[in-house]
Amino acid sequence: MQLSELSERSGVSVASVKYYLREGLLQPGAAVSARRSEYDEDHLRRLRLVRALLTVGGMSVAQARDVLAAAQDPAFDRHSRLGVAQYLLPPRVTTPPAGTPEAAAWQERRAEVLALLRDELGWRIHDGAPALDALTEALLTLNSLGYATTEGTLRDYANALHPIAEAELDVIDEHPAIDEAIEAVVAYTVLYEPVLLSLRRLAHEDVSARRRR
Amino acid sequence: MQLSELSERSGVSVASVKYYLREGLLQPGAAVSARRSEYDEDHLRRLRLVRALLTVGGMSVAQARDVLAAAQDPAFDRHSRLGVAQYLLPPRVTTPPAGTPEAAAWQERRAEVLALLRDELGWRIHDGAPALDALTEALLTLNSLGYATTEGTLRDYANALHPIAEAELDVIDEHPAIDEAIEAVVAYTVLYEPVLLSLRRLAHEDVSARRRR
């Protein structure tokens, strides 16, 4: 198929497809001549994934490029790829510069959280996990606004989420085509986030409705 | 305190504070004279909340304004405010225009999800809940990429999330100052999202590490 057909079938304008090609979000088509290339179903799939990451996943073009590149890197095995996706995925957080007084509080809080997850819950997580930074950031922000975040709450969250994560990896592990379609990992990681958040809000609504009587 | 001090204590530039004032994210200070106003601790709190919504919460200035305005509206009681926050909060989703073939599939899927939550799980949720739209959108996107989303998965997610929602409302209900600091609801709803997502990613890492052996 040619560019115009790729554009039509995906619902993305020709100009935008060109833009994604330029930015490296899409593999170039097979050059059939200097001024003509052939695209296949894989390009279409990839294009759809890109759109999903940008819209549903809320990622920037640059983030999407990095993640897709890393997820495709054959140097990573199946499980590392999940890690890679996670390590590159937003939210990226700006840690305070070393030396400042905030940095100390930051490190302290981070260590507390890590200790809770590792020692108390027995989670095997890497020290440099960016999700840990994001978590620290969120907790400190909450605190700075005057809302306490107790250890108990955090533990409850963690315990509630763990079986979900387990189930998700089950699905990924069972996925037959996952070695060819590596993007599946990215898709699952990013695109299930809105599912989770939506359900949480709906649960809020339910609980609120019940209590109201 | 004056503008410069408000700026200093919040770490937000004077120009930005002026911008937020213009955009209605911040209440104007008490005009002590034509060219001088007085700001208090409430302004500082609010400014910090605004920054948190924009950075940690990833909201746009317009969204933050709408949410804060609604959350402050005295026409809403305690529980409605949670609803208000939820109904205004991102992600906002673009439903397909009526009449198109996608719209039919969209409605069908939405009805399925609603039935699952309402009839099977007994959740009391409103038909027009925007989170339901976001959920439908996410599921359809996943499907269009070739990833099946089974009813069972959804049910598992829902069941895992419900106790979390319950616990969150507990905290909010116990909050003594919540009637004065209505923003607490917004803060909890928005700022706990990154906590949830970060923990999910960390749980992924743990599960992945265990399975790797």
Next chain:
DNA sequence: GAGTCATGGATAGTGCGACTATCCATCCAT
């Protein structure tokens, strides 16, 4: 084999959101 037309590639332009900078006519504190 001429004409038409989409293509790949390059480059420039657009629209928007979130600031940021400049001005100016006052005040207020010193």
Next chain:
DNA sequence: ATGGATGGATAGTCGCACTATCCATGACTC
């Protein structure tokens, strides 16, 4: 009385995600 900050208005900047225009070429149509 006066220099520096202030509120208010207006204009400018910057980054991002496109979008539009051009161009030389090559492929398909007749």
